[in-house]
Amino acid sequence: MSIVTVATSPIEGQKPGTSGLRKKTRGFMAPHFVENFVQAILDAIGGAAGKTFVLGGDGRYFSPQVAQVILRMCAAQGAKKVIVGQNALLSTPAASHLIRLNKTDGGFIMSASHNPGGIDEDFGLKFNIANGGPAPESVTDAIYAATKTISEYRILEAHDVDLGAIGTTTLGGMAVEVVDPVSDYANLMETLFDFPKLRALFAGGFRMRFDAMCAITGPYATEILERRLGAPEGTVVNGTPLPDFGGMHPDPNPTWAHELMDVMFGPDAPDFGAASDGDGDRNMVVGKKTYVSPSDSLAVLAANAHLAPGYAGGISGVARSMPTSAAADLVADAKGIGKYETPTGWKFFGNLLDAGRVTLCGEESFGTGSSHVREKDGLWAVLLWLNILAERQTTVAEILKSHWQDFGRNYYSRHDYDALPVDKANAIVDGLRARLADLPGTEVEGMQIASADDFAYTDPVDGSVSKLQGLRIVFADGSRFVIRLSGTGTEGATLRLYLERYVAGPGGLGLDVQDALAPVIAAAESLACIKATSGRDGPDVIT
Ligand code: G16
Numbered sequence: 001m002s003i004v005t006v007a008t009s010p011i012e013g014q015k016p017g018t019s020g021l022r023k024k025t026r027g028f029m030a031p032h033f034v035e036n037f038v039q040a041i042l043d044a045i046g047g048a049a050g051k052t053f054v055l056g057g058d059g060r061y062f063s064p065q066v067a068q069v070i071l072r073m074c075a076a077q078g079a080k081k082v083i084v085g086q087n088a089l090l091s092t093p094a095a096s097h098l099i100r101l102n103k104t105d106g107g108f109i110m111s112a113s114h115n116p117g118g119i120d121e122d123f124g125l126k127f128n129i130a131n132g133g134p135a136p137e138s139v140t141d142a143i144y145a146a147t148k149t150i151s152e153y154r155i156l157e158a159h160d161v162d163l164g165a166i167g168t169t170t171l172g173g174m175a176v177e178v179v180d181p182v183s184d185y186a187n188l189m190e191t192l193f194d195f196p197k198l199r200a201l202f203a204g205g206f207r208m209r210f211d212a213m214c215a216i217t218g219p220y221a222t223e224i225l226e227r228r229l230g231a232p233e234g235t236v237v238n239g240t241p242l243p244d245f246g247g248m249h250p251d252p253n254p255t256w257a258h259e260l261m262d263v264m265f266g267p268d269a270p271d272f273g274a275a276s277d278g279d280g281d282r283n284m285v286v287g288k289k290t291y292v293s294p295s296d297s298l299a300v301l302a303a304n305a306h307l308a309p310g311y312a313g314g315i316s317g318v319a320r321s322m323p324t325s326a327a328a329d330l331v332a333d334a335k336g337i338g339k340y341e342t343p344t345g346w347k348f349f350g351n352l353l354d355a356g357r358v359t360l361c362g363e364e365s366f367g368t369g370s371s372h373v374r375e376k377d378g379l380w381a382v383l384l385w386l387n388i389l390a391e392r393q394t395t396v397a398e399i400l401k402s403h404w405q406d407f408g409r410n411y412y413s414r415h416d417y418d419a420l421p422v423d424k425a426n427a428i429v430d431g432l433r434a435r436l437a438d439l440p441g442t443e444v445e446g447m448q449i450a451s452a453d454d455f456a457y458t459d460p461v462d463g464s465v466s467k468l469q470g471l472r473i474v475f476a477d478g479s480r481f482v483i484r485l486s487g488t489g490t491e492g493a494t495l496r497l498y499l500e501r502y503v504a505g506p507g508g509l510g511l512d513v514q515d516a517l518a519p520v521i522a523a524a525e526s527l528a529c530i531k532a533t534s535g536r537d538g539p540d541v542i543t
Contacts, residue, residue, distance in 0.1 A: 001158045001172055003076045007151065008032045014040065014147035016140040018345045018487030020126020022112045025062050028123040032153075034066050038073050038108075039153035040146035041127045044139060045106065049078035054098045054128075056090025056181060057110025058216040058279040060117030061243040063088050066125065068160050070108050075172040076156040082174065085181035088163050089241065091216045091280030093369070093377035094185040096132035100373065101184055105130050111216075111279035114251035114366075115490060118244035122490050133350035133374030137466060140347075182223045189224055189380065192310030192372060193387045201390040202231045207270035210382065211260040214238045214246035217276040220379055250277050252284035252366055252378070254291060255541045265289050272389065272396060276378035281346075282366040283378035285385055287396020293513075293543070295325035295412045298362030300403050301384055302331040305360060308387040310372070315359035319352050321345070322455050322470055323482045323498040324364040325410040334407070343457045343469035344484065350374055351461035364414055364498065364543070401509075408504040411516040415497040415539035417530060418489070424534050425485055425493035432471050432483060432528045439473065445523040448476035455482075473527065478502050481524040497524055497539070514542070 011030070014021060014037050021037060028034055042048050055070055057063045067088035074082055083098055090098065092109055099107045112124035127135050127143070135143070156172050168177045202208075210225060212218035218239030225231045238246065249256040252275035264273040264286040273286040285292045292300070302318045305311035317338025318328045332339035338357050342348035346369075349361040353371045362368040367376035385396075392399065417425075439452040455469040470484035479501040486494035499517045503509060514521070525531060531538065 001156055003154055003156055003172075005152050005154050006032070006035065008036055008153055010148050010150055011036050015144045016126065019113065019134055019347070020109070020124050022115060022122055022124040022488055022490050024490055025117075025119050025121060025123040028062060028066070028125075034069050034125070035073065035153045035155065036147060036150050037125060038070055039150055040143050041108075042073065042077055043146045044142035045127070047077060048074050051079050051105040052081040052083070052102065053079060054083045054090070054095050054102070054104055054107030056085035056088055056095050058091070058117075059087070059089050059241040059243060060111065060123060060245070060278065061119055061121070062123050063110045064163070066110050067163065069155070071161055071171055071176060072156040072158055073153065075158070075174040076154045079174050081177060083177045083179055084163055086163065086166055086178050089181045089216060091181070091185070091220055093281055093373050093375045093380065094181055094220065096128060096373035096375040097185050097188055098179070099128055099130065100132040109279070112490070113279050113488065114277040114282060115488070116245060116249045117278065121244070128374070131350060131354055131374050133353070134345070134347040136347050136350060136464075138464065182219050185220060186224050186228060188372060189383055190228070192380070193308050193383045194390065195228060197390045198229045198383070198386055201386065202229055206272070208235050208272045208274070209260065209263055209270045210236045211257055211273070211275040212236055212239045213248045213250040213252065213257065213275060213277065214240065214242045215250040215276065215278045215280070216241050217280040217379055220280065221276070224379065224383070245278065252277050252282050253541065253543045254284075255543075257284055260284075260286065261291070272386070274382040274385075277366070280378050281369075281376040283368065283381040284366055285382065285396070287400075290397040290400065292396060292400065293325070293412050294362065294364050294366045294368070295320070295327050295410060296400060296403070297381065298324065298360065298368050299327035299331050299407070300388070300399060301362070301368060301381065302328050302360050303403060304388045304392070305384065307391040308384055311359065311370070316356055317352070317358035319349050319358045319361045321348070321363040322472070323414070323484065323496070324362060325412040325500050326502070327407065327410040328362065330407040340460070343455065343466050345487070346376055348457065348459070348466070351459055355461045357460070364412070404509045405505060408502060409509045411501045411503065411511070411513050413499050413513055413517055414543045415499070416541040417495040417497075417534055417536055418540040419492040420495055420534050422493045425495050428495060428528055428530055428533050429471065429483060429485060431533075435527075436471065439527070444526050445519060447479070447519060447523050450474050450476045475520070475523070479520050481520055483524070483528055495530065495534075497528070497530060499524065
């Protein structure tokens, strides 16, 4: 085995997005592409010498090859040890947990999350820091800078390491510890939730359907729900992770998880349904004929978390991304705890969690999590919902109804326009941005505009500033819309339009969501001209 230094040159398009680098798989397969990016990561974090890392991913196409490259590069550059999920599999929250549990220096996660997998679909790679969370912008900026000046990388010439067998081997002078991907994570869940009570719930005939969408949460959900909690076999469907997710688009929203929606809204629906995404950090929760919007889910979890043993002492605060509805803020106000509004991207929650300012975080993009790890966590959210249902002995529909009665309802929806030509998407955003200063005080579609700005965030812990995080137009009645471009798409530009309208109740809490939002939707079109500029009839995805 010898260490070789390979001459290379910068490759275009290695700028990390909202959550690491995501690209078409064939782009990642281009010569030197993975090696350049891994070298840039290692350079940006001050080298690998003496360090321990975690490695795993959602098992999508090309992951086995990338895992071997990362191992050989870490070995060549003096890393002490890499802890790898068996067969290079780890859900993103499980990877975050292993980084923390083993006090490592960080980890490599191979995933493009909710994006489809396969040679003609998407691949992704991101680095998480020692707190278990996605690298903050200071680190991703350094990674990007390193990709632009790279001239060589160092790699070990060696045979592939057998990642199928649990145990420790060596690669050069580096230890490779292959671990069961599920057990430590499942043990952590047992410390947070009332497993005996959940076992009793299932034993009492409670019926659930968990759709793993042929992605990574299958083994985790099967172990926890069916084995440890005794839910009947078959509770977990699409439970085997496949390199192409069986052709599914593993994005747990009503559009892509339509099989689950059909069951939950059909005859003989189970009591509770849930789906997770490619890498297991997102979740969608559905009751019998009841869809729970992610923003409402965060608010309900914040209001009820104390019912689970891991949060019995209460929560210190709650954070949400700016486009997420303000429903969780109302809960924070009522509880007298901290509330924070961050840019889109889980990395922005890291400092707040580390500082103990918040216990729960969530986003409209089907992500919820807590201080137990530094990633959002799909299965964790599902278990917290189950714990709340077991304690309150009621239905999802009743929980939502009573929540709205207590706090009012933030009607909320996101409209996505996928794969737009980049120039058209930019024209929409730039056109609206240019008008922001003139909008306050004017009227559109009968609605008075109270404020209009481009969201900027100052991290209250380290003072770092992130600008240009989304255009927001707020109306006099508190309704608002937000427009921003996705940082996770791999084809053209995805434009996201976020819509919100608050109704205090007691009347008007049971409206159809799109009907309730109709005036805001009309105002957004009138101001931003999305359909007119894009030539599209309407959004591709409505959440
Ligand atoms: C990632 C980020 C989330 C973000 C989501 C959507 O999630 O971690 O914080 O909300 O992307 O981002 P965008 O609107 O820029 O596409 P995931 O599940 O894809 O890792």
